[in-house]
Amino acid sequence: MFGRVGVTGNVAKLVGGCVLGGTLLAGVLAPLTLGVGVVAANVGESVAQITPTAISGQLPTVTTVTDRDGNPIATLFDQYRIPVDSDKIAPVMKAALVSIEDRRFYQEHGIDPKGILRAAINNAKGGSEQGSSTITMQLVKNYLINIVDRTNPAAQAKDRADTLTRKLHEARSAIDIDQQLTKDEILTDYLNIVEFTGKIYGVEAAARAYFGTSADKLTVPQAALLAGMVNNPTRYNPYEHPQETKKRRDLVLDAMVTNQAIDAQTAAQAKAAELDLVPNGPAVPSSTCMGAAPAAGYFCQYALTYLNQAGFTTTQLDNGGYTIKTTMDSKVSQAAKEAVEANVPTTQPGVANAMVIIAPGTQSHDILALLANRNLGTDPAKGQTTRNLPAEVDDPFGAGSVFKIFTSAAAVEAGVADLDTPLPNPSSQCFPLPPHSSPPCYTVRNDGTYADPITLASGLATSPNTAFVGLEQQVGVPKVVEMASRLGLRNTMRSNDDGKTPVPSSKDPQQSEPQSQYFQNKPSFTLGNSPVSPLELANVSATLMSGGTWCAPNPIASVTDAAGRPVPVRSTPCEQAVTGDVANTLMTGLSQDTVSGTTAGSAKAAGWNRDGIGKTGTTQDNESVAFVGGTDKYAVSSTVFADGSQPGQLCTGNPVHIGRGCHAAFGGTVAAPPYFRAMKAILGPNY
Incomplete structure (x- = not known):
């Protein structure tokens, strides 16, 4: 009974297979005579999206992000694919593929009628399953x-x-x-499209991932292994199934002998060879900015954010095969990275140190370094974070007295004060608040002993509080708030008092209002107690050093497509934020900080004797300290702030740490030293 059923079943399969084979041939050669409307319609619709032009067009491929000198810093991709021309694929690779997948490839015309009938009859008889697809049909499927x-x-x-x-x-x-x-074009397209397990697609990527070589240098055993994989990339994964893979490789070698692609002796030598794979592979690069070096991760991430805002989609960037040359200076970035890590180690609990360096200019403010002691990544235990600490509005406590720059600029522009103007500077004062406020006035105290009155120039160097809150009152808080945005804090002032996007539905003004609105009547603004972006702080220096010209911080030098053609990148035009006279006055006023001001001690300890500008800041509870300055062609911000789940006072020491009852950190003692260390390394003997 069992045997009879088996025979009957095989006969049925045989008849069905013949019918299928005949129908397939008829349908291929004369699709308009199928007589089955639904099938014909489906076939026509499918065929419409498969054309030689489409297949030979742009394939999803790797985008490369580089520094300003063209050195790769990251790769982006959904599929690790590196398309190559025919002459970049070893002939032995093509021969191996044809031998094992479609030995009549050069005689057939897209389909193989003999193969179709052979496979149909063999399968119907109950033999091992045989495919009937040609390489050209496989190209369509893949x-x-x-x-x-x-x-x-x-x-x-x-x-x-x-x-x-x-x-x-x-x-x-x-x-x-x-x-x-042509047949060679079909083979090349196939070898650029086919999968080799996981995210590896195309023969060039496979050659690199499995053997650390290129497709044009593949040896006979290497080509045979890869040709064998395309049948079932998972089953013939050489790392997970080495024995199965070797059997399959040797089968390909036998097929190559049969197809007269190699001789028996060459096949025997190839069979004797080890798989010779890249150790611990396959060697597939990271597909995100998290694979970049520690000094480059945040820069890469910001460059992609910038391009997204300029109209490039993430899908485009991950599949377009672009070369994105950034403005990052690797030497400058490495010097800055070493400086911040010497100040605050990467894994130091609860303390972040960000540094940004920008090249001033009237046409562009190119970012040279964008980094922190923390690294871009997902493992907090290793000091990693996915937040872009130096670029986002991510210093939650503020830049302290650095904001006195904005009060000074607004006063100079309005003619309220110049550098020699004496400013009332009592040790404490209660400044009036809007009517019906509680309390009715805002009490301010100086942290130390100062001259009273004090000139604006001396005030910028030594940073008393009452003098600047008083000056802010003369100018008007709204003008000072506006000046902060004009000089560089564009995104900062658009964020709310938590450094996030405002939530209009919230009843709490700190949540619902942007800082530009929230601080309109708050004299505390000049004391810098609100969230701020370290990147935008550095750009404030760049604006002043550019004669008052503001430009958006720019991370992109150029973008080219997979064919090497330039791709335009939409950018915000630069604008004259303040006049050159106002900018130069501020530059002069900020030039004494490292000489006789709040960073003089740190500058002396560092052996720093170069001209430049500087301004420090420290928040009321010492949870954040900052230094903003610049020299030569470098505008810089260095910010140190509490970034843990339990923020507290920053304490000086080696390293800087969170504590209580300690020697509290200040901008001049904790934020400025990394600046001096980095700039000395960058400027070299000429510092």
């Missing part, structure tokens, strides 16, 4: 799965379905492709 439908699992399932409609689709498309492309 193009659909790996390119057209790569983000649509449901569509990919249909692309793999063992149905007549799909077979007809592949066959008809294969005939069209064969008529319009």
Whole structure:
């Protein structure tokens, strides 16, 4: 009974297979005579999206991010693919693929009628399953799965379905492709599209990932291994299934002998060879900015954010094969990275030290370094964070007295004061608040002993509080708030008092209002007690050093597409934020900080004797300290702030740490030293 059923079943399979083979051939050669309207319509619709032009077009490939000198700092991709021309693929690789997948490839015309009938009869008889797809048909299938439908699992399932409609689709498309492309073009397209497990696609990426070589340098055993993988990349993954992979490789070598691609002796030598894989591979680079070096991760992340805002989608960047040359100076960045880590180690609990360096200019403010002691990543135990500490409005406590720059600029612009103007400077004073406020006035005290009155120039160097709150009252808080935005704190002033996007539905003004609105009537603004972006602080210096010209901080030198053609990047035009006279007055006023002001002690200890500008800041509870300055062609911010879940007072020491009852940190003693260390390394013997 069992035997009879088996025979009957095989006969049925045989008849069905012949019918299928005949139908397939008829459908391929004369699709308009199918007589099955639904099938014909489905085939026609599928064929419409598969054309030689589409297949030979832009494939998803790796985007490379580089520094200003063209040195790669990161790669971006959804599929690790590096398309290459035919002459960049070893002939032995093509021969191996043809031998194992489609030995009549050069005689057929997209489909192989003999192969179809052979496979149908063999499968119907109950023999081992045999495929009937030619390399050209496989090209169609892989193009659909790996390119057209790569983000649509449901569509990919249909692309793999063992149905007549799909077979007809592949066959008809294969005939069209064969008529319009040469055999070598078809092989090249196939080898650029096919999957080699995981995120590895295309022969060039596979050659690099598995053997640390390039596709044009593949040896016979290497080519045979890769050719064997395309049948089932998971089953023949050489790292997970080395024995299965070797058997498959040797099978390919035998096929190459049969197909007269190599001789028996060459095959024997190749079979004797070890798999010789890259250790601990496959060697696939990181597909995000988290794979960048510690001094480059935040820069890479900010560059992509900048491009997103300029109209590039994440999908474009991950698949477009662009070369994104950034403005990052690797030497400058490394010097800055070493400086902040010497001040606050990467894994120091609860303390962040960000540093940003910008090149001033009237046409662009190019970012040279954007980093922190923390690294970009997902492991807090290693001092990593996914927040872009130096770029975002991520110093939650503020820059302290650095904000006195804005009060000074507004006063100079309005003609209220110049550098020699004496400013009332009592040790404490209660400044009036808007009517019905509680308390009715804002009490301010100086932290130390100062002259009373004090000139604006001396005040900028030594940073008393009452003098500047009084000056702010003369100018008007709204003008000072506006000046902060004009000089550089654009995103900062658009954020709320938590450094986040305002939440209009909130009843709490600190949440619902941008800082530009929230601080309109708050004299505390000049004391810098609100969240701020370290990047934008550095850009304030760049604006002053550029004669009052504000430009958006720029991380992009150029973008080229996969063919090397320039791609325009939309940017915000520079603008004259303040006049050159106002900017130069501020520059003069800020020039004494390292000589006789709050950073004089640190400058002397560092052996610093170079001209420049500087302004320090310390928040009331010493939870954040800052230094903003610059010299030569470098505008810089160095900020140190509490960034843990339990923020507290910053304490000086080696290293800087969170504590109580300690020697509290100040901008001049904790934020300025990394600046001097970095700039001495950057400027070298000429500092």
